[in-house]
Amino acid sequence: MRSALLIRHGQASFRSADYDRLSPIGEEQSQRLGTWLADCGSLPELVAIGPRQRHRRTAELCLAAAGIDRPLLRLEGLDEVDHLELLARLRPDLDGPEAIHQALKQTPDPYRAFQQLFAAAVARWVEGEHDASYMLSWPRFRQQALEALQTLADHAAKTIWAFTSAGPIAVVVNTLTEAPVAQTFKLSWPLVNTSITTLRWGRSGASLVTYNAWPHLQRTEHQHLVTLR
Numbered sequence: 001m002r003s004a005l006l007i008r009h010g011q012a013s014f015r016s017a018d019y020d021r022l023s024p025i026g027e028e029q030s031q032r033l034g035t036w037l038a039d040c041g042s043l044p045e046l047v048a049i050g051p052r053q054r055h056r057r058t059a060e061l062c063l064a065a066a067g068i069d070r071p072l073l074r075l076e077g078l079d080e081v082d083h084l085e086l087l088a089r090l091r092p093d094l095d096g097p098e099a100i101h102q103a104l105k106q107t108p109d110p111y112r113a114f115q116q117l118f119a120a121a122v123a124r125w126v127e128g129e130h131d132a133s134y135m136l137s138w139p140r141f142r143q144q145a146l147e148a149l150q151t152l153a154d155h156a157a158k159t160i161w162a163f164t165s166a167g168p169i170a171v172v173v174n175t176l177t178e179a180p181v182a183q184t185f186k187l188s189w190p191l192v193n194t195s196i197t198t199l200r201w202g203r204s205g206a207s208l209v210t211y212n213a214w215p216h217l218q219r220t221e222h223q224h225l226v227t228l229r
Contacts, residue, residue, distance in 0.1 A: 003042075003209070004152050004160035006169050006197040007033070007062070009054040011227045019097065020053040022061075029194040029217065029225050030058045034065025036216035037161075043068055046157035048148075050078030050164045058194065059163040077148025080165030081141060086121035089133055111229060115189075122185050142184070145171040153201060166191040173197060176208045192217070193227045 010026030012019050022030070037043075047063065047070045049055045059072060087094045094100050094117075107113035124130060131137040145168040152160055170188035174181065176199070191197075191212050198209040217225045 002158050002160075002201040004162055004199045004201075005037075005044075006172065006199065007058070007161060007163050008166055008169060008191050008193055008195050008197075009050075009052070009058040009163060010061070011193040011229070012054045022054055022057050025225060025227060026054070026058070026193060027061055029227075030061035031065040032216045032222070032225070033194045033196075034062035034068075037062070038066035038068075042159055044070060044157070044159050044161040046073060046152075046155055046160045047071070048073045048075050048078060048152060048160065048162040050074070050080065050168070051076055052079065052165070055163045055165070059161075062161075062163070062194075075148040075151060075162075077144040077146070077151070078162060078164035078168050079144075081122070081125075081167045082136065083118060083121070085135060086125050087117060089130065090121040090124050091117070114229070119185075119189070126182060126185065141167070142171050142181070146175060149175075149206070153206060169197050172199070173208060173211055176206055187211075189228070191228070193229075 009022075010030040011023045012026060013021045013023050043066070047059060049059050049072045051074055055078065056072065063070060084096065087100060094103060104110040104113050125134060126138045128138065131139070148168065149172050152162060166188035167185075169191060170184050173187050174184040179187075192214045194216070195212045195214045197211050197213070199206050200209050214226065217223075
């Protein structure tokens with residue numbers, strides 16, 4: 001039976017000018033994941049990545065820790081939503097990283113404030129009334145994520161590691177569980193950085209085996225490495 005691990009990237013640099021760069025915690029998460037996967041003994045025949053720097057760097061650190069050298073297949077459908085555009089459409093005053101950073105500085109809890117803003121921005125994007133105002137509409141984003149899943153399904157590799165983001169993972173899990181499409185992003189909010197969502201393909205197609213697992217971070221001394229953003 002063929003399987004794929006959908007791996008969320010390591011923690012990015014929240015509140016930094018370059019969000020797409022892994023934080024030191026994100027780097028450690030990625031390395032610990034690679035060590036844990038190598039100990040499990042199921043090594044990939046194919047490694048796929050999304051187009052972001054955080055996808056590639058997570059993959060590179062994970063593979064190095066696992067002692068694996070594989071070419072990386074880049075799939076655009078493994079990309080994350082453009083949070084900058086979504087926030088700017090919701091709040092035109094938040095027209096870039098610096099504006100967002102300054103707005104969050106005024107709040108007592110920037111992480112909570114960002115999550116509330118982002119959830120509202122995603123809700124506006126998904127509701128379908130403003131599709132023409134976005135560079136990438138929600139229906140097209142969802143389609144691209146499912147096209148990436150089909151590309152992985154069509155590949156001959158028996159074991160696949162795919163480094164991506166919360167958005168595409170939520171789309172795939174939502175689809176396989178036949179949950180309401182409008183509720184897709186409820187599946188993205190709990191995803192831990194470098195968590196593993198496992199799929200298997202059998203005669204009836206793809207099925208979900210595990211969702212949002214992080215066994216490589218579950219030791220007591222690693223609790224500070226369990227991050228959502």
